[in-house]
Structure formats: structure tokens, C-alpha cells
Amino acid sequence: MTIDVRIDDLAHPATRALAAAHLAGMRAGSPPESVHALDLGALSDPAVTVWSAWIDGDVAGIGALAPLDDRNAELKSFRTADAHLGRGVARAVLAAVLAEARRRGLDAVWLETGSSQDFLPARRLYAGAGFVECEPFGSYRPDPLSTFMTLDLRGGR
Helix, strand or coil: CCEEEEECCCHHHCCCCHHHHHHHHHHHCCCHHHHCCCCCHCCCCCCCCEEEEEEEEEEEEEEEEEECCEEEEEEEEEEHHHCCCCCCCCHHHHHHHHHHHCCCCCEEEEEEEECCHHHHHHHHHHHHCCCCEECCCCCCCCCCCEEEEECEEEECC
């Protein structure tokens, strides 16, 4: 099985549908003030880079990188399609996003994810890539439903 990860312009109906499903899932499981997923309009912002993962012509996952400032960016809208869970899709997308962050010379990448058991696989994925828990960043405020993490990219320079 080959996972093809590529930059995506969200023009394909399958990637748009997966991004919409991600947002709908976040809204279904969290109160509005705790939903930080980007909608299609925000994901389409030219400053945001979106990646999609494909397996045998089927969209398997998405993820995005949104700038916080000139030296830092935030992971957004990571989602694996249900049919492809457990196949390494999120790991492949994360590797592509972090490679691009390093190529851009960013100092750090940040993220917000859920703190419930439902988000344990995501937190394990990020921790396995070197992310550590941190305080809220940017415009985020403390939220018992959120876990904040960061990865310092300067160590390899």
C-alpha cells in the first residue's frame, strides 16, 4: 500500500467532503466555544497550506499548516477518513507537514487538540513526533476540552 501525500487546493469533492466531515464531527462532539477546526473558507486562505493523502485513488486523510507569525505555524484540520484508520495516514501527513515547516525555517509548530479519550490517538501521534504539552498559545484560552502542544524545530539547525 502506498500513501500519496500532496499539497491540495481543496478543489476535489472528496477532499472538500473530508474537511467538511471533520468540522461537522468537531461540532457534534464539542460546545461551540471549544471547536477550533477551520471551515472550508478558512482552509482556502492562501496563507494556509493543505495536504491530502490518497490510497488507490481514495482520499485517506487531510491536514493543514496555518501561520501564526513569521516563525511559527499551527497544525489544523488533521483528519483520517474512517475507511483508512490505522493505516499510517495521519503519520504520513504529519511527516509531510513537518518537513515543509522545517523547509520554511520555522522555529516551532503548535497545535490544539481535544483532551478527551476520543482524542488519545491524536495526542499519541503528536507526542510520538516530538510534540510536548504546553500552555494555550496565540488567541487560545485555557479550556478543559483542549490540549495544547508544541514542537521546537530549532534543535536541528
